[in-house]
Amino acid sequence: MILLDNQQWVEKNFSACEFNHKRRTLRMKVVAKNMLARPDGSLPTQNQDWSDLKAAYRLFDRPEVTFQAVTTPHWEQTKSTKPGRYLLISDTTDISLYNHKATTGLGMLGDGKGRGIQLHNCLMYNSDEKQIVGQAGAILFYRKPVPKNEKRMARLNRRRESSLWGELVDQVGSAPDGAQWIHVFDRGGDNFEAICHIKQTGDDWVIRASKLTRKVIDRNGQTRSLKEATEEGDVLGSYDLNLRSRPGVAARTARIEVSSTSVTFPRPSQFSTWVRESGINDLSMNVVVVQEVAPPEGIKPIKWVLLTSLPTATFEQGWQVIEDYENRWLIEEYHKVLKTGCGIETHALQTAGRTEALVGLISVIGTRLFQLKLIGRNQPKALASTHVPPHWLRCMQAARPKLQGRSLTVYKFFRELAKMGGFIGRKGDGEPGWMTIWRGYRELTLLLDGMRLAEQARSKSCG
Ligand SMILES: [Mn+2]
Known part of the structure; x- marks a missing residue:
């Protein structure tokens, strides 16, 4: 059951914030409550008393008030899941702070001309109750120019956008007894190292494959491309999917065939020190392929290749994997809530460091707004x-x-x-x-x- 009262919700999520002084925790609760009352406003419109506004700025000025310190109590609560089935949906979003010229310490975005912070987020979703639990963890990332003449090992061991996936898996940790956690990644998270991190936590995964040309060992022990290995999978069943019209593409009913197989990924020829120390030489998993049959001429057929640790022997099991992946829209919607609902890009303080704590607060408040939206529907x-x-x-x-x-x-x-x-x-x-x-x-x-x-x-x- 979702807690409806905002005051109680603020108590539950911020009372355990450690800022080295009780008065700072009390102030954070006031700032959070004011933010909940006007999530789309700026700090000055949220804190209308001059003394409250000054206190809010002073709070974010404190070195103890970090992204981690603001969010940790909320993360701990989110992660203490009762028995059941949960999706941990991760993705990266760019927080563009291009208009905040005075803010120092920001990273590159997009083609390198943009300025801001990348937020790599993990949203916990209760798959039985169809409800957002909260933010389970997050990493802030500042992209820097790639060093010139970088050596191969230096590149593999540098913290890159692709390494955020595995890093966040470690931060979130393993499911408590009785709960099943399933990591859901889009193609950005398809890399050997990230899957090794999940394997080590003992949790499950559903990841859309990005490299169909990668070499795998198929279930007959033959080395071939992932694409070839999936072409010989077992057909589990088929269904009709109604697709709405899009610009340039007419509405149609697509015939979708679901098949599955299993493969082993050998360790890639280039790997980081971490992968070597993990001792993992290969990863075995199931693959579900969702493929449109007989698409109309000139239309790119629908094709998803989903890598998973979940069972995929029956149509129901394959269907479950597809449904888990389809729930990925939730993190995109959550990022929209942060941007258009909480104006995360309109807020900026003097330095990136101070802005981080504010980003933390907004990302927790955003889960609250999102929860209320879904509760009525589900x-x-x-x-x-x-x-x-x-x-x-x-x-x-x-x-x-x-x-x-x-x-x-x-x-x-x-x-x-x-x-x-x-x-x-x-x-x-x-x-x-x-x-x-x-x-x-x-x-x-x-x-x-x-x-x-x-x-x-x-x-x-x-x-
Ligand atoms: Mn993505």
Whole structure:
């Protein structure tokens, strides 16, 4: 069950922050609460009292207030998963701070002209309850120009964008007893070293293969390319996929065939000192291929090759791997929440170092916004009264008289909340976006505060 009350949520996620002084932890909780109230605002609009704003800036000035110190209590909570099945979805996003000319210490982005910080993130998703648990870990990376005439070993041992995947796996660690953790990577994370890191934690993986030409050993012991090895896989079944039209491509129903095989990746000819010390010489795994059959002429057929440690003998098992990979959109949506919802690129302090702590705070707050968006969608039939405090429902019904005397589902509750935030909800409007949900949530919180004040005033005048 998701904690709905913001104050309690802030307590739970920031009370254990270690900044070397209790007063700093208290201040962080105030800054976090103000940020939750106006996630799309700047620090000055979030902290309207001059003294609060000054205190917020002073807080981020402290050397103890680091990215790690702000996020660690939230990460620890996220990782203490109860038994069940969880996806750990990682990806990198560029935080562009190009407009903040005064901020020092930033790295390169894109073609080298951009400036900012790369955030390599890991989002924990409860696959049974279909709910965001939180951020499980993250790494900040500053890309620098590649050194001239770099030697092969120096390149392999340097911290590069591709090494962030394995580094984050180590940071997140292993699943607690009874929980299954499955790392989900896109093609950026397909490298031997990253998979070695997962192997060492004992957790599972679903990774989209990027190099189909890489040499593997197929299940008959023959060395050939990954592409060739998958062409002789077992067909598990097929299904029809309805594809919407895209610019230049008409809508169509694609016939998709699912097949699987197993392969062994030999250690590549060039490897880092870490790989040598790990003692891992090869990696055996299953492969699920999702392939469009008989595509229309001139259309690039759909093809996914998914590398996995999960079983893939039956159609159901293959399907599970595909579904796990399809949940990768969640991290892209999370990054959107950080950018458009929390304005992570509009915030910058004087140095990259100070900005880091703020990025940490925003990335935790972002999981909260994202959670609230998904909760209504994923539990359509559950009764709101089992998830939402009774005085919240009373308050909403008082504000929206049409709802009186009706029992709301969780789904309906969030739709109504979005309507309080400006969602119209006509047929064809689809599902409310997280911004309208959030505005409605803020609206309801204000009404709740008002109700509480009115009750206090009444009990005082009666007593
Ligand atoms: Mn990516």
